[in-house]
Amino acid sequence: xxxxxxxxxxxxxxxxxxxxxxxxxxxxxxxxxxxxxxxxxxxxxxxxxxxxxxxxxxxxxxxxxxxxxxxxxxxxxxxxxxxxxxxxxxxxxxxxxxxxxxxxxxxxxxxxxxxxxxxxxxxxxxxxxxxxxxxxxxxxxxxxxxxxxxxxxxxxxxxxxxxxxxxxxxxxxxxxxxxxxxxxxxxxxxxxxxxxxxxxxxxxxxxxxxxxxxxxxxxxxxxxxxxxxxxxxxxxxxxxxxxxxxxxxxxxxxxxxxxxxxxxxxxxxxxxxxxxxxxxxxxxxxxxxxxxxxxxxxxxxxxxxxxxxxxxxxxxxxxxxxxxxxxxxxxxxxxxxxxxxxxxxxxxxxxxxxxxxxxxxxxxxxxxxxxxxxxxxxxxxxxxxxxxxxxxxxxxxxxxxxxxxxxxxxxxxxxxxxxxxxxxxxxxxxxxx
Ligand code: S3P
Numbered sequence: 001x002x003x004x005x006x007x008x009x010x011x012x013x014x015x016x017x018x019x020x021x022x023x024x025x026x027x028x029x030x031x032x033x034x035x036x037x038x039x040x041x042x043x044x045x046x047x048x049x050x051x052x053x054x055x056x057x058x059x060x061x062x063x064x065x066x067x068x069x070x071x072x073x074x075x076x077x078x079x080x081x082x083x084x085x086x087x088x089x090x091x092x093x094x095x096x097x098x099x100x101x102x103x104x105x106x107x108x109x110x111x112x113x114x115x116x117x118x119x120x121x122x123x124x125x126x127x128x129x130x131x132x133x134x135x136x137x138x139x140x141x142x143x144x145x146x147x148x149x150x151x152x153x154x155x156x157x158x159x160x161x162x163x164x165x166x167x168x169x170x171x172x173x174x175x176x177x178x179x180x181x182x183x184x185x186x187x188x189x190x191x192x193x194x195x196x197x198x199x200x201x202x203x204x205x206x207x208x209x210x211x212x213x214x215x216x217x218x219x220x221x222x223x224x225x226x227x228x229x230x231x232x233x234x235x236x237x238x239x240x241x242x243x244x245x246x247x248x249x250x251x252x253x254x255x256x257x258x259x260x261x262x263x264x265x266x267x268x269x270x271x272x273x274x275x276x277x278x279x280x281x282x283x284x285x286x287x288x289x290x291x292x293x294x295x296x297x298x299x300x301x302x303x304x305x306x307x308x309x310x311x312x313x314x315x316x317x318x319x320x321x322x323x324x325x326x327x328x329x330x331x332x333x334x335x336x337x338x339x340x341x342x343x344x345x346x347x348x349x350x351x352x353x354x355x356x357x358x359x360x361x362x363x364x365x366x367x368x369x370x371x372x373x374x375x376x377x378x379x380x381x382x383x384x385x386x387x388x389x390x391x392x393x394x395x396x397x398x399x400x401x402x403x404x405x406x407x408x409x410x411x412x413x414x415x416x417x418x419x420x421x422x423x424x425x426x427x428x429x430x431x432x433x
Contacts, residue, residue, distance in 0.1 A: 306333020
């Protein structure tokens with residue numbers, strides 16, 4: 001397969017100023033799209049993610065019998081299969097999306113039929129053992145290709161399990177819950193570090209009964225789901241790029257409207273506050289138990305301080321670590337990241353690529369197996385950035401480039417569209433030059 005790699009030139013900026021409303025959260029859109037497609041009736045979602053990853057989820061669910069339409073006013077309408085999927089005509093293509101592949105595997109393991117899940121080169125390198133273990137414990141018949149995709153599933157009735165996940169992963173948790181939803185008895189998944197809880201909240205919104213304790217989630221199957229109408233909150237992981245961009249310039253002012261502020265996702269706001277940003281949250285609302293609010297940010301005149309991220313904090317901030325590392329040289333005291341070895345098995349090896357690209361911009365950085373130390377007080381220069389086809393690397397270094405000396409070329413910039421197709425236009429809109 002020949003893939004075209006685009007390049008994007010980023011010029012330095014003087015300031016970040018403006019007000020934005022961001023497209024819908026990727027994690028929530030995956031779940032609403034998948035549950036709506038499995039439920040009884042027609043669901044309607046406004047502000048659904050515009051990213052290619054969520055389109056992969058919808059395309060797989062269409063191949064399994066759901067009906068998906070996009071109305072002129074941007075609403076995604078999904079008519080579900082009412083709990084029984086149809087046999088797809090061919091392999092289900094999950095594209096670049098780990099969430100699609102891991103979560104759909106749980107849904108399909110309990111369905112009658114044979115299913116093959118494939119993905120692009122990056123997804124075909126990502127670890128899938130983590131879902132095979134619990135699903136096989138439930139009695140599922142699942143074949144991986146040396147621990148990776150393609151995944152072949154011979155679906156059928158399963159048994160409930162009580163499982164403690166060795167890796168903190170909301171995708172693994174969701175995979176088990178979606179199998180448990182269809183399985184007689186109570187399936188429990190336990191996690192030492194609490195991961196994002198969108199699946200628990202979404203399952204409840206679609207009418208399922210889910211029981212939670214501080215470190216476990218249980219579901220008693222079989223249960224049916226009913227269609228909902230929902231607005232997807234703005235994606236806080238996309239907002240992270242703008243919040244970090246604002247942090248680079250003393251006196252920046254940014255307002256982000258209708259942003260998802262689920263406490264399992266909003267840790268970034270605490271970290272940015274500890275670095276010195278002034279953040280206020282206004283108009284907080286609850287939509288299907290997801291918090292939505294307006295975030296107003298002012299960057300401190302005296303610049304950014306320093307911070308250390310490890311333990312459960314590293315797991316909760318996993319998607320935001322590349323951009324935090326990319327702005328770290330511009331802080332006064334640097335940023336230390338540990339316990340983030342999961343970064344090595346994301347869409348790329350994000351530790352290796354962040355280190356490589358920081359060095360390309362002239363920064364000093366020390367790499368560890370599970371993180372890095374980025375000293376503060378550094379000046380960076382423009383460089384050619386290798387995104388490795390990873391959306392978060394392309395966007396993180398577009399932000400670092402705003403305060404560099406000289407222009408920066410982002411290679412593989414089209415990858416931003418995996419989660420955030422509007423990224424470069426919005427960056428141009430708020431970056432004052
Ligand atoms: C996600 C969970 C995280 C995150 C990914 C989205 C989700 O992955 O990095 O971007 O929607 O559940 P893991 O489950 O692998 O930690």
